[in-house]
Amino acid sequence: MTKRIFLFGFLFAVSANLLAQEDTLIHRSMDEVVVTANRVRTNRNNVPMTLSVIGREEIEESSESALLPVLSGRVPGMFVTQRGVAGFGVGSSGAGSITLRGTGTGNELLVLIDGHPQYMGIMGHHMADAYVASDVERVEVIRGPASILYGSNAMGGVINLITRKQEAEGWNVNGRVMYGSYNTQKYQASAGWKEGRFSGLISINHDRTDGHRKNQFDQDRKNARFHITNGYTKLGYQLSDRFHVWGDVSLASFETQSPGPAAEPLFDNVANILRGVASVTLENTYEKTNGAFKVFYNFGDHKIDDGYSNGGTPSPFHFRSNDHNYGITWYQAFRFFEGNLLTAGLDYKNFGGRAWDAFKDKTTKDRIWADTSLYEIAGYLVMQQTLFEKLTLNAGIRLENSEQFGHEWIPQAGLAYRPFRHTVFKASVSKGFRSPNIQDLYYLAGWAGHNPDLKPERMNNFELSLGQYLPDRRLSAELTWFTSKGSNIIIADWSNGYPPTKYNSGAFKNSGVEFSLNWNVLKNLRLHGNYSFLHMDKIIEYSPEQQIYLSASYRWKKWGASVSYHYVKGLHNNTEEIDSKVSYGLLDAKCSYRPLTWLDLFVKGENLTDRAYQTRFDYPMPGITVFGGISVSLK
Secondary structure: OHHHHHHHHHHHHHHHHHHHHOOOOOOOOOOOEEOOOOOOOEEHHHOOOOEEEEOHHHHHHHOOOEOHHHHOOOOOOEEEOOOOOOOOOOOOOOOOOEEEOOEOOOOOEEEEEOOEEOOOOOOOOOOHHHOEHHHEEEEEEEOOOOHHHHOOOOOOEEEEEEEOOOOOOEEEEEEEEEEEHHHEEEEEEEEEEEEOOEEEEEEEEEEEEOOOOEEOOEEEEEOOOEEEEEEEEEEEEEOOOOEEEEEEEEEEEEEEEOOOOOOOOEEOOEEEEEEEEEEEEEEEEOOOEEEEEEEEEEEEEEEEEOOEEOOOOOOOEEEEEEEEEEEEEEEEEEOOOOOEEEEEEEEEEEEEEEEEEEEOOOOOOOEEEEEEEEEEEEEEEEEEEEEOOOEEEEEEEEEEEEOOOEEEEEEEEEEEEEEEOOEEEEEEEEEEEEOOOHHHHHOOOOOOOOOOOOOOEEEEEEEEEEEEEOHHHOEEEEEEEEEEEEEEEEEEEOOOOOOOEEEEEEEEEEEEEEEEEEEEEEOOEEEEEEEEEEEEOOOOOOOOOEEEEEEEEEEEOOEEEEEEEEEEEEEOOOOOOOOOOEEEEEEEEEEEEEEEOOEEEEEEEEOOOOOOOOOOOOOOOOOOEEEEEEEEEEO
C-alpha cells in the first residue's frame, strides 16, 4: 500500500509542477461550491473534509428512480446492499444498508434531506426506499466524521440529499416511462414554474415489479414483489432582497415483500410502509452574513408481517410502529474580515414513537414494546480562515447534550493548502459519535428497559488528501488516505437467547486509500473512475476490501451511450461464516436517441455478463435485466 501511495503522490507532484509552469491556458477557478461541509455555501477546496458530489446530470443519466443505486460505486468506499431488481425493504430481511469506509452497519451514517436528519425515530436507521432520484438536485457525501456539524449518527459520514427547486423563469414539464424485466414498470412526472418572487416544483413517481424470485415450494406465488408511490412538492417565495422562504413536503407509500433466504424462502413476509417529510426554511442573505432557520418533521407508519417458511405457520400478530423525528436547525455565517468565515449554529431534535404487536384475532391485547421519545440539543462554532490565498485553516467545537446520556464534546481541526494554482493538499483530525437509539436501549424487552447503561459510540479519524485539477475542469483527480479508530461500539450478546443484551465493548481500526478521477476527454466524451482499498483489523459486514468503478459516456449528434463497470472484492456478507468472502463484477450500459429536442428514447441493461452474485448472503440477485423507456422534457 505504501508503494501505491508513493506512486500516486509522485504523479501528482509532476503534474502540479507542469501546471505551475503553464501560462498559455485560460485559467478559471475550478473550485466547486458545496454546502454540506460548512452548512453554508463554501468553496470545496477550502474545507479539510473529503467530499464526493453527485450532480443532477449523473442522476438523470442513470434513469434510476431510487437514489441509492445511483450512489453505489460512484462514491469511493461506499457500498449499498440490495436484494432484487427493485425495492430495498426494511428490517433484518431487507436491504439498503449503507457502509462507508467500514462504518454504517450500526447506523453510524447519517442521511440528511437539505441538511436536516432523516431516519426512523425508533430504530434509528434510514429508509432506503423513501429516497427518490427525481426529487434530488445533487448529493454531497462527507466521507468521514461530520458530527461537529450534524451530531449523533454522523459518526462515519453524511449523505446530504439536496432537493430540487425551480430556478429558471417560466415553466417546464418532465416525464419518463420505463418497462423491463420481471414486469418492472416505472413512471415519473414533474412540473416546475417560476414567476417573479414565486416558484414551485411538484413531482410524482410510481414503481412496481413482480420481482425476480419465486418461491420454490409454490411456483405460482410471487415472492419478491414491490410497489411504491412517491409524491414531492417544493414552494418558494422571495419575501425581500434579504429573505427567502421555502416549504416542501414528501410522501412515500410502499409495499415490499421479502422472499427470504434461498435455502429457506418465506411466505407472506410483507411490509406496508408510509413515510413523510416536511420542512419550512427561512433564509437570509446580507453582505457579510447569511444563514437559515429551519423547522422539520419526519414521520412513519409501519405494518410488518414476518411471514413463515415452508411447513411453518403464519405469525398470530403484525408488528406495528409509528415514529417521528422532528426538530429545528439554526445557523448563521459571519465574514468579519477578508478570508474569514465563522459559522455558529443550534440544533434541536426529538425522536421516538410507539412500537407494538397487534394480534390478528382482534381480541388479544396489543403487546407494547416501546412508547417514548428522547431529545438532543446542541450548539457549535466552526471557523475558517484563509491566509496568503494559499492556506486555509479550519477548527471547530460542538457541545451535544442528550436527555439520556448527558453532554458530549466534539472537536475538529484541519487545513487546506494550495502549493500551486490547481493543487490542493488537505489534512484533518475529527471525532465522530453515535448515541444509542431507542431500539438499542429497549429492543423487544418491554418498556422496563433492557440496556439502560449504554453509552455513545465514538470514533477518531485522521486523513490526508491530495487533489489535482486542470483548467476548465477538463480533469480532476483526488487521492485520500485515512485511518479511523472506533471505541465503545455497541454489540449484541445472544448468549441468553432472544432478545439480545447490548453493551459497549466493541472496537475497530480501519485504514485505507481512495482515488477518484474525472476526465472530460472531449466536449462530448466524459470518463470517471474511482478505486478504494480498506484494511480492517476486524471483519465488518458489508464492507468490501476493494472496489473499482469505471464509467464512460459519449454523445454524438442525436445519439448517446454510456457504460459502467463496478468490481467488488472481499465482501463479507455472511454473519454466520464471517470469514467467507465474495467478489464479483457488474457491467451496465445505456443507449439513447433524441429524435426531437424534447423527446428521448433509451434502452439500458444491467449485469450484462449475467454474473451470479449476492450482496446479502443467500439472497441471489438477478442476472441480465433490460429496460426501455421514453423521456419527455417541455419548456
